[in-house]
Amino acid sequence: MAKELVVEKVNFSYGQRSIIQDVSFQVKAGEMLGIIGPNGSGKTTLLKIITRLLVPERGRILIDGQDTASWSLRTLARTMAVVPQETQINFEFSVRDIVEMGRSPYLRRFQAMSNQDREIVEKAMEATNVLSLAERPMTELSGGERQRVIVARALAQEPQVLLLDEPTASLDINHEVEIFQLLRRLTSQKGLITIVVLHDLDLAAEYCDQLLLLAQGKVIADGSAEEVLQAETLASVYGVDVVVYPNPLTGKPQVQVLVPGRH
Numbered sequence: 001m002a003k004e005l006v007v008e009k010v011n012f013s014y015g016q017r018s019i020i021q022d023v024s025f026q027v028k029a030g031e032m033l034g035i036i037g038p039n040g041s042g043k044t045t046l047l048k049i050i051t052r053l054l055v056p057e058r059g060r061i062l063i064d065g066q067d068t069a070s071w072s073l074r075t076l077a078r079t080m081a082v083v084p085q086e087t088q089i090n091f092e093f094s095v096r097d098i099v100e101m102g103r104s105p106y107l108r109r110f111q112a113m114s115n116q117d118r119e120i121v122e123k124a125m126e127a128t129n130v131l132s133l134a135e136r137p138m139t140e141l142s143g144g145e146r147q148r149v150i151v152a153r154a155l156a157q158e159p160q161v162l163l164l165d166e167p168t169a170s171l172d173i174n175h176e177v178e179i180f181q182l183l184r185r186l187t188s189q190k191g192l193i194t195i196v197v198l199h200d201l202d203l204a205a206e207y208c209d210q211l212l213l214l215a216q217g218k219v220i221a222d223g224s225a226e227e228v229l230q231a232e233t234l235a236s237v238y239g240v241d242v243v244v245y246p247n248p249l250t251g252k253p254q255v256q257v258l259v260p261g262r263h
């Protein structure tokens with residue numbers, strides 16, 4: 001398993017517009033990094049650079065010291081799995097069909113799955129608690145169930161790096177917590193390098209080992225939730241007054257927006 005992912009001085013522009021500027025950070029196996037920041041700060045762009053959907057103008061992505069720019073797409077797909085915000089599935093695929101797609105980086109064209117592949121698919125469904133849904137069509141599932149299936153597909157890829165772009169954006173709070181608990185557990189148990197873009201600062205503080213705060217394509221802060229979620233920093237980045245106080249149950253920082261005239 002990979003021990004470390006390093007993003008080194010990455011720069012990216014769309015045309016003349018600089019979107020990512022000199023972004024550097026690192027994540028170790030078994031740890032979950034949360035990328036936070038206002039809309040348009042470059043979070044999704046950064047994920048796309050890590051997965052090589054976009055090529056940086058300068059800078060490198062290193063996994064255990066190896067520059068991923070020279071890797072084949074197959075090697076990349078065996079190393080990294082992505083869980084997008086929402087997945088459009090228009091055909092009547094069953095849950096099992098979808099999770100089996102995670103094995104494709106390991107199969108040649110038209111090659112059938114081996115027993116070992118089937119076992120990996122089974123385990124991925126078990127870990128995400130979707131085994132009982134295996135034969136159900138995806139179109140009949142709730143948002144939370146669907147997202148667990150997409151995480152199962154990512155696990156079937158046997159990744160070392162797991163990247164998620166607002167994986168709970170369309171979910172209720174109970175499903176949101178369920179997904180984050182699952183990610184937390186999988187990251188520790190499997191020693192994954194997990195990077196998740198998320199909006200909710202309280203969730204980020206509860207579940208991530210490390211936070212990266214982006215604004216206008218630059219790293220504003222990087223470190224523990226306590227280090228990154230400082231009231232002054234958040235006020236300047238988000239343009240609202242906030243108070244930060246420890247969650248009475250967990251001790252993690254919690255952010256409260258102060259509404260003018262009400263507080």
Ligand code: ADP
Nearest residue numbers: 014015019037038039040041042043044045046
């Ligand atoms: P975030 O995920 O933090 O909301 P994005 O990475 O999606 O931010 O976007 C960063 C900036 O890049 C935004 O200003 C956005 O308008 C711009 N952008 C995103 N995609 C494109 C594109 N395909 N072409 C031009 N500009 C884009």
